[in-house]
Amino acid sequence: MSDIVLPDRLRDVAEPVRRIRTPARLDYVFMAGKATSRFLNAVAEKRLVGQRCPVCRKVYVPPRGVCPTDGVPTEEEIELPHVGTVTSFCVVNVQFYGQVMELPYVSALILLDGTDIPLMHLIQEVPADQVHMGMRVEAVWVPDEELGPTLESIKYFRPNGEPDADYETYKDNV
Amino acid sequence: MAEPELLVAPNVIEYPFSRTTGPMIGAFMTALREGFIVGCTAADGRVIVPPVEYDPDTAEALTEVVEVGDAGVVASWSWVREPLDGHPLDRPFAFALITLDGADVPMLHAVDTGGDVAAMATGMRVRARWADEREGSILDIACFEPEGAR
């Protein structure tokens, strides 16, 4: 770094500024749209629903109302089971701003049975170092009186005791 | 399928970034905290405010920090009829490019004319209104106001 020549008034300043805060904030209104509203309203009834593409037959959850591959509306609604397979996961060990979970915790991509896109959620009731790809898990819901149109209505997923899924069954979703 | 009840929710995404300033912006912020404004001398002798670490034409490292005035001339401006959250003023104001006395390049800041757009003009003189408490931030200058306003 070159030697900076400061004017007299800045030479004797005790603590020059070396760092500034530059927070970024987006404050907006999220509109869920028809498909995701149907999904979230079903969640409030302790149900999981996806939508199937009429062309490629893939089942999307949460549904966005359209197949991203074929560009057609996904109008067939599918009732989904509350069990699935861990396709990928992340053990979170680092504290960050706004964090509410106790460390370490596991965030995972979970492919619900009968769907073709994984859902991100938490894995609990198992030590973080035992979570693995192919692990079979089930949803643990909040008490009925706390159900609402939010994925927080599912507290987390936990191992359901079934043997691991065969890699072939989820290899397209890792 | 029946029409669903459409869901709408407020969403806030916030990142508490901070960044190191480097020597030039550090000098600029330090000066603001002390209540004055500095720029730097470019390779061709122009005074640039806020100061930059590298010459905009030759890319050579710049090293000379110089004090400029806290008043100057409005080079250009844009009127903000409805201030948003995070804007420096909560009544209509102008964002303006202001060429400070002793500087050759204008600097962006806000001009408060008491909400009166008719009081804004290119070429008008404005002076910094300093914040009561200063911490080393561009908002240490609360805004600029027409010279002689108080």
Ligand SMILES: [Zn+2]
């Ligand atoms: Zn499709």
